[in-house]
Amino acid sequence: MKLMKRLTLLALGIIAGTANASAEDKDLKVGAIYMDAQGFYAGVRKGIQTGASDAGRRLEIVETNAQGDVSKESSFIDTLISAGVQAIIVSPVSADGSYRAIRRAHDAGIPVICYNTCLNEEDMKEYISAYAVGDPYAFGHKLGDAAADYFLAEKKDKPKIAVLNCEFVEVCVTRRKGFEDALKARVPGAEIVANQEGATLDKAVSVASTMLSSNPDIDAFFGEAGGATLGAARAVRSQGRVGKTVVFGGDMTTEIAQELADHGVIKAVVDISGQGLGKLALAQAIKAIDGQAPAEIKVPYDIDLYKTSEDGKAWLKAHADGIP
Structure with missing residues (x-):
């Protein structure tokens, strides 16, 4: 009986380990929305890509430049929902005007990660999984x-x-x-x-x-x-x-x-390093996909002078x- 118990525990451990490995190796499909295509946002994009490699995950990124336009941002979020992304990383154009589209993603079961900018405090608590930000x-x-x-x-x-x-x-x-x-x-x-x-x-x-x-x-x-x-x-x-x-x-x-x-x-x-903030935003997206969203929505990042x-x-x- 003791031998059987040990074998059973060993089998369970192998299954758990296999499940964890499977979760870690799983491909990621993430939507990313930038306010611009250059400068800081180019750094965010590179940080997201580098962050996936560092995490040992294969990343498919579906991305666009909202160009500071709430309507373009809203339309692309609908596209991301239809594309079946597992998370959306976004720097919302408007604290008040962006919430409707983000709410649609949230209601579709897709965790939304803010970086740099976000929604107002009330909507952020309701619809955002994490907010990567330098104060x-x-x-x-x-x-x-x-x-x-x-x-x-x-x-x-x-x-x-x-x-x-x-x-x-x-x-x-x-x-x-x-x-x-x-x-x-x-x-x-x-x-x-x-x-x-x-x-x-x-x-x-x-x-x-x-x-x-x-x-x-x-x-x-x-x-x-x-x-x-x-x-x-x-x-x-x-x-x-x-x-x-x-x-x-x-x-x-x-x-x-x-x-x-x-x-x-x-x-x-x-x-605030674009690459660093991009890595942090992706790390929070991975945690949200894996069901490990942070206890505090705001996740701070360093500011350099x-x-x-x-x-x-x-x-x-x-x-x-x-x-x-």
């Missing part, structure tokens, strides 16, 4: 501190700041709050003299150039995202303002790192392929 307030606060360091060193106690924003998404509003709180705590005379949308590169160059023409006393720009940061820097150069107007911004790219390495215009950049020429050069060396 947007800390993001802005780190940059505000860096700006304060610069202005104090330059003995400018009443700097005029212009903001190029991406505030059609809530995280950018929160980034600005963090920036203002940190800056004004140390430089109380700092003043935001303009705040306009300029998330894409072309628009940011145009808006920043107009701001400089109408208000030549601007001491600095705060670019809330990558396109805004680089656009502000290009406008400063095209308007002959190098040495007079500087830029503090978010989201590292090759061009932004080159500007930081030059250190003539861009003085500090705060960044780059503020010297050497920081820019180091980033370029570490990202020779140009993907953040």
Whole structure:
């Protein structure tokens, strides 16, 4: 009897081990929606692909670029539901406007993983399995501190700041709050003299150039995202303002790192690694597919500050392929 019991336990262990191995080896079919095809989102895409390889899983990724359009995002989520994906990874275009499509995925039994942006708190708790995010307030606060360091060193106690924003998404509003709180705590005379949308590169160059023409006393720009940061820097150069107007911004790219390495215009950049966040989002998707969603919806990711020429050069060396 003891021998039979041992054999039975051994058989059960083999079956369990086989089941676990099967789960680990199972192919993944995941939908991924990006707001853009380059920069940060190219990094997210690479992170998702690398994350699948690191996890020992074979990944089929069904992906698209929503281009900041809620209707395109909604249509593609319906496509993903029909395609039978096991999870959807998305940076929602709108905290309020994206929930209907995401709810349809949730109701179809497909776990939805947010990264970078998400739904409002109530809908997030209802329809989201996990949210991979770098704290947007800390993001802005780190940059505000860096700006304060610069202005104090330059003995400018009443700097005029212009903001190029991406505030059609809530995280950018929160980034600005963090920036203002940190800056004004140390430089109380700092003043935001303009705040306009300029998330894409072309628009940011145009808006920043107009701001400089109408208000030549601007001491600095705060670019809330990558396109805004680089656009502000290009406008400063095209308007002959190098040495007079500087830029503090978010989201590292090759061009932004080159500007930081030059250190003539861009003085500090705060960044959340696209590749790192993509890996984290996929890891949460795999856990959700395997029935192991996290106890806390928000899963934090590190925020990096780059503020010297050497920081820019180091980033370029570490990202020779140009993907953040």
